[in-house]
Amino acid sequence: MDDRQRQQIRELREEGYGYGRIAQILEISENTIKTYCRRHGLGGVATNLASSEGKRQYCPCCKSVLELIPGRKPKKFCSDKCRMKWWNSHLDQVKRKANYSFVCPVCKKQFSVYGNANRKYCSHACYIKARFGGDEV
Incomplete structure (x- = not known):
């Protein structure tokens, strides 16, 4: 891996790309991308790297600000109580396939x-x- 590829990996991770997608773009092994990112502090969930900076997310039920934890999947609701209340009042959006x-x-x-x-x-x-x-x- 050369310096140009290392720079491209940094840029793509900052844009929110995952390991697999970066590996496809640069035609490098996905495990090589993972190892490089983890050693250089670029690990974690790709979507949080891009979306947690400068963007606030709100609970759809009570409109309170959600606390996003870097490296974890973003929350959609502030609590189980809000999640159940919202889904019970929006049954038309539930995809019941079973x-x-x-x-x-x-x-x-x-x-x-x-x-x-x-x-x-x-x-x-x-x-x-x-x-x-x-x-x-």
């Missing part, structure tokens, strides 16, 4: 569930009927 449809083997009713691909019965009563042959007590 919806499954089944037919209950007991009552033959079609039902859909979110997040459980192994479910068999539509209700606890149908489970009891299938398992024990009777109704729920």
